[in-house]
Amino acid sequence: MTTNLSIRRVVLYKHGVGYFERRGKVSGNDTLHLDFKARDMNDVLKSLTVLDLSGGSVSAVSYDSTKPLEQLLAEATIRIPEDGSLTALLGQIKGARVRVRVGGAQVEGSIIGLDSLAVAAGETSLMRPFLSLLVGASLRTFDILDVSELEFLDEAVRKDLEFYLATVLSSYKKDSKRMAILTSGEGQRELFVSYVVESPVWKTSYRILLDEGEPPLLQGWALVDNTGDEDWVDVKLSLIAGLPVSFVHDLYNPRYMQRPVVEVKTEAAAAPVIPEESFGGSMDMMMAEVAAPVMPAAAAPMPSPRRGGRAEKPRAVAVAGGPGSGGPKLREVMEQSAVTTLTKEVGDLFEYGVDRPVTVHRNQSALVPILHKPFEGKRVLLYNRATREKNPMACIELKNTTGLTLEGGPVTVSEDERYVGEAMLDTMKPNDRRFVPYAVELGCVMSIEDRVEDGPVFRVVVNSGMLVAEYFHLRRTTYLARNKAQRPQVLFVEHPRTGWELAKDAPEPTETTDGFWRFKRELAAGSQDTLSITERTRGQRQYLISSMGLDQVSYFVSQRFIDEKMTAALKEVIAQREQVDALAKDEQRLQDERNQLFRDQERIRSNIESLKSGASQRELAERFVAKLNEQEDRLEAIASELEKLAKQRQEAQKTLNRRIQGLSFSADL
Secondary structure: OOOOOEEEEEEEOOOOEEEEEEEEEEEOOOEEEEEEEHHHHHHHHHHOEEEEOOOOEEEEEEEOOOOOHHHHHHHOOOOOOOOOHHHHHHHHOOOOEEEEEEOOEEEEEEEEEEEEEEEEEOOEEEEEEEEEEEEOOEEEEEEHHHEEEEEEOOHHHHHHHHHHHHHHHHOOOOOEEEEEEEEEOOOEEEEEEEEEEEOOOOEEEEEEEEOOOOOOEEEEEEEEEEOOOOOEEEEEEEEEEOOOOOOOOOOOOOOOOOOOOOOOOOOOOOOOOOOOOOOOOOOOOOOOOOOOOOOOOOOOOOOOOOOOOOOOOOOOOOOOOOOOOOOOOHHHHHHHOOOOEEEEEEOOEEEEEEOOOEEEOOOEEEEEEEEEEEOEEEEEEEEEOOOOOOOOEEEEEEEOOOOOOEOOEEEEEEEOOEEEEEEEEOOEOOOOEEEEEEEEOOOEEEEEEEEEEEEEEEEEEEEOOEEEEEEEEEEEEEEEEEEOOOOOEEEEEEEEOOOOEEOOOOOOOOEEOOOEEEEEEEEOOOOEEEEEEEEEEEEEEEEEHHHOOHHHHHHHHHOOOOOHHHHHHHHHHHHHHHHHHHHHHHHHHHHHHHHHHHHHHHHHHHHHHHOOOOHHHHHHHHHHHHHHHHHHHHHHHHHHHHHHHHHHHHHHHHHHHHHHHOOOEEEEO
């Protein structure tokens, strides 16, 4: 027996799944059937919960295999072709016991087979099928056309035929898989079934109505899509905002474990085999488990069983009247169309519960009202240079005083019953405050002037051979706002935060975001306003003390970077460095002289080698030798002087280094 389980409750989530509850009546050991899409089977098997609410029990849940139709039909013992189904069927079940009704009599027997016999029809004959039965000890033949009823008495044959027909029927919906719920109990009972399957994400859309002197109104709609194969008729609908963890796990396809292959060991001779003594232990055989469907711990809130009357269908909200229509005001109609949404916190999630039954037919979508409340807000202007350089945006400064979590979605804004723009709303928790820009405000014009400069030095530090002068890079931005509208306006200027800090003379921002400072300005009708913002960041100039000259020291003194004591210390360092430089110059002079002597000696030796024998040649050679002796004496003197100068320079350099490293000074200017 097939019993329908109608959908009673639908819970849609923002992460692509839906929770469905079904209820239905069962009697005795009824079997109930549900059809699912093949791609949903993993989610169903992961989340299925079946409860008998009236004291019965659920004995098992079976579902279609993943085998293709051709393979399933190949395993059946019966095959029925497209043509000649009756005769083909009876020809396959020889020996099966049947009961046939021929005329007003019933006959029981076993099928022998089918025979085609010629029957006279006037001057011609026709071939007609005859059924041969073994009735007791007699063989009887019946014209198939005379048989009005044929009943299979063998249960095995009947079940094979039912399996074959059910398999063929399921093939008409190739993407559909059937699940059978087997129940056991007495009398009529109520059965509860719930599961989670993939569903379209529900969406939100808002309307904001602005009127002069009236609090703004916010109307929210949820857009739901029924992409299933079944209508949602008078279901209890809930919408969950948040992102619970959800995933797909393959439970539907059979899972096999790889097992070791053990072959039979053969022996060459038929001698007895004596097993070796065991030292303990055994080999584990891996087997695949068949997992029963389990409901996840928190798929959706589980209600307690309850019974009640049929709730009325949701009323349609008619929007009438417009500018000059003569009908009721748009605000009056909206205020009369109250929307009651049952809301509650579910952990980190937020639930919108529609208080009236909802009907959405298969492959259709619906707009469901979930919010209709006034909120705290007003019309303001928001200027961001990166968004639009010349004009600010008209915004609604919206504070979520509805008490609900507002999901992100598009917003349509009406002012004085006229469409004025659209916006996007991010998700807002209760009491969150956001700017909702919906139009460009052409009645306000902005101009900007930027200037960057270096400020005065505010700190000087002398340490580790360096003089560091610290100062501020200054960036001044001037915003000029001209309000050409004939009404006062509130302007918020968003100034980007780039890692610089506000200078002491900068105005205090009204609020701070991750990327901007916001400054609030009041604009009178037909007036203009100037906002000057100064930012600063630290910079520094470094001077190497060992390379300083008296002109730099004079500059530091003139700028009051250093005091008299540090001035004297720096002058001593400069004098010591000049002494080191003088010694180094003396060393270099002697080195140059020695190098020149070496070159002269090379030239003289070359000349001596080129002289020939003779009195005049000997006289010239003696002269060259005397010159070489004189140069050797000078080289010895230079070497002595260089050694002395090197020691003096090293001592002077050490003294200079000690004086430089000993300098320490700091001053705030």
